[in-house]
Amino acid sequence: MQFKNPEILYFLTLLIIPIIVHLFQLQKFIKVPFTNVAFLQKLAQQTRKSSRIKKWLILSTRMLLLTAIIVAFSQPYFSNKTASQTQHNFIYLDNSLSTNTKGIKGNLLQIAAQEIIENASEKDVYSLQTNSNFYDRIDKKELKNILLQVKETSKKIDLATILLKFDSKTKNKTNTSNNTVLISDLQNTYKNEFTNVTPPFSAIKLESVIKNNISIDSVFVNNSNANNFTLNVLIKNQGEAKSNIPIAVYNNNKLISKLSSSFKKDTLETIQFKIQNLPEFNGKIALNFSDTFAFDNVFFFTLKNDQKINVLSIGNKANFLAKIYTKNEFNLTESTVQNTNYNSILKQQLIILNEVENISEILSKKIIEFSKNGGILVIIPHKNLNLKAYNSLFKNLNLRKIQPKKIDTLKITNINFNHPLFQNVFSKKVTNFQYPTVQHYYPITSNNTSTIVAFENGTSFISEIKNRENKVFWISSSLDIKNSNFINSPLIVPVFYNFGKLSFKHPKLFYRIASENIIDIEINTEKDKVLKISNSENSFIPLQQKFQNKVSITTKEQPLKSGFYNIIKDADTIQKIAFNYAKEESLLNFLDLNELKETNKNITVSNSVADVFKKINKKNKVHWLWKWFLSLAIVSLLLEILILKFYKP
Incomplete structure (x- = not known):
């Protein structure tokens, strides 16, 4: 038993006063002489004894009356928390896309929100975390208004972050009792987020009644030519085999192709469509099938065939460049140092200094400007380069020095397969290819160098040198056939082809929501102008970095809905x-x-939102006892009245 006002209990010490009064209140008797007092003496003894019993009874009832009144004013109660404590319930309601599906009672998200509203106590304080927002210290009315409007979202939030936030909110909160409730379908990646030191909480799992799903995983294009291309659609089937599933491809809202396909149990299959080549294709793929999730039955992609990467080679003519940088993907320009149009340098995405013996001051300035504006520079040294001029360029690019030429016949043996330059190039690591060789090379010293291809002695043959302002690829040896046979190696094609591909990030077929995406837009913008991304429902200004000949856009938090979006400058769609x-x-x-409960003792699991809140309310309910003590006081008073009226000693 606990007391809301325990200090009132000190008044119980005053009960000693009526006891003292009773003990010292002696009754005086008047003596009356009689001739024969034997009988009267016996009667007087009996009367005095009865009177004393009556007084003790009256004292007891009065003591009980006062005690009951004092205890009643101290407001006694039974509860797991003190009456002065505030009950603070922290609730995480998972409103990710996967919760927008059908459960036993209806839509998982809507039913969970409704059950919270129906079972939450009016007296408690709440903090609600959804994947979209955090609402701190709200009452039930505010909680209800928020839950009635909650919608599914593509935003994700990890449970470790949620628990950390809840834990930080409970610290330094005096006179507060806390409960944590996590309501989620516990999809995919939550297993490793619970440990033995995880704060106690109640986990409620939302379960769908449908146990199969078919979704469009991704798309890619191949076998492209002047007339058509092959659209490959990856379909993921989870659950039982499915037959005759309609799949349609649209260009904007125009139906281009349609077929039906069957899928085996738990498979990932590729469906191919032959699509006519168009300068611009805004594709939408639609599955017509009712399953667990509806959001993954539509997939969007765009295909633009008229964008090419600008590559400028300055120096010696190299036949292999024209074979790699073909006209369908690149705009290759080759020029000598004397014939270079310096005004065109800033319009390039990739510049190759191909065995330039001496770098003039004007060329150096343009190269520096190009590089600091985000362009990628590849340097192939001349066999007799002007070391002073090269190091002057490197110094202005904030790079380290080139060392003097070393004459030594070395094999090129080591490949850094993890470098982005070789991403998706090799199906497995190759160690037994015919090694190309060089006769001499120029080593470089730099702390920010990443080796891509190396000699047998570990020295870098091709390296990436980058800092905040620029990215330079350094090939340490001349590729002249008299010095090296590297141009006859199978490595020459992926290396230089990916130099071009890495220099400009064309928009991909599609981007993923809630992931970091970097999109390069080939455009010149004024200083005070920004690009924005919008569609008919939403518009936002993404993070963007301006360069001389492009704008690099980064998206992560936005957008939140799938579909087509326009990149807009002023009022024009770019x-x-x-x-x-x-x-x-x-x-x-x-x-x-069940597995979660076995490995985490602090976690209580349930399948019912209502049950968890009923337990919380029952656990924290205050059972007041002051009414019972007040009733006892009244009973004591009635007993005293009855004793005084009917008890005759």
Whole structure:
């Protein structure tokens, strides 16, 4: 038993006063002489004894009356928390896309929100975390208004972050009792976020009644020619085999192709469509099938065939460059130092200094300006380069020095397969190819150098040198056939082809929502002008970095809905791009609550929102006892009246 006002109990010490009064209140008797007092003496003894019993009874009832009144004013109660404590309930409601599906009672997200509203106590304080927002210290009325408007979102938030936030909110909060409730379908990646030191909480798992799902995983294009291309659609089937699933491809809203396909149990299959080549294709793929998730039955992509990468080679003519930088993907310009149009340098995405013996001051200034504006520079040294001029260029690019030429026949043996330059180039690591050789080379010293290809002695043959302002690829040896046979090596094609591809990030077929995406837009903008991304429902200004000949856009938090979006400068649409939801949201992989309970003793698991809140309310309910003590006081008073009236000693 606890007391809301325990200090009032000190008044119980005053009960000693009526006791003292009773003990010292002696009754005086008047003596009356009689001739025969034997009988009267016996009667007087009996009367005095009865009177004493009556007084003790009256004292007891009065003591009980006063005690009951004092205890009643101290407001006694039974509860797991003190009456003065505020009950603070922290609730995480998972409103990710995967919760927008059908459960036993209806839509998982809507039913969970409704059950919170129905079972939350009016007296408690709440903090609500969704994937979209955090609402701190709100009452039930505010909680209800928020939950009635909650919608699914593509935003993700990890449970470790949620628990850390809840824990930080409970610190330094005196006179507060806290409960944490996590309501989620516990999809995919939550397993490793719970440990033995995780604060106690109640986990409620939202479960769908449908246990199969078919989704569009991704798309890619190949076998492209002047007339058509092959669109490859990856379809992921989870659950039982499915037959005759209609799949349609649209260009904007125009139906281009349609077919039906069957899928085996738990497979990832590729469906191919032959599509006519168009300068611009805004594709939408649609599956017509009712399954667990509806959001992954539509997929968007864009294809633009008229964009090419500008490559400028300055110096000696190299036949291999024209074979690699073909006209369907690149605009290759080759010129000598004397014939270079310096005004065109800033319009390039990739510049190759191909065995230039001496770098003039004007060329050096243009190269520096190009590099600091985000262009990629590849330097192939001349066999007899002007070391002073090269190091002057390197100094202005904030790079380290080139060392004097070393004459030594070395094999090129080591490949850094993890470098982005070789991403998706090799199906496996190659160690037994015919090694190309060099006769002499120029080593470089730099702390920010990443080796791409190396000699047998570990010295770098091709290296990437980068800092905040620029990115330079240094090939340490002349590629003249008299010095090296590297141009006859199978490595020459992927190395130089990817130099070009890395120099400009054309918009991909599609981008993923809630992921970091970097999009390069080939455009010149004024200082005070910004690009924005918009569609008919949403518009936002993304992070962007301006260069001389392009703007690099970064998206992460926005957009939140899949579909086509326009990149806009002023009122003009520069480019159209497509966003799709993260494919992880389509997975039917969920955490087993029984396994969670076994490995985490601080966690209480349940399948019912109502049950958890009923337990919380019952646990924290205050059972007041002051009414019972007040009733006892009244009973004591009635007993005293009855004793005084009917008890005759």
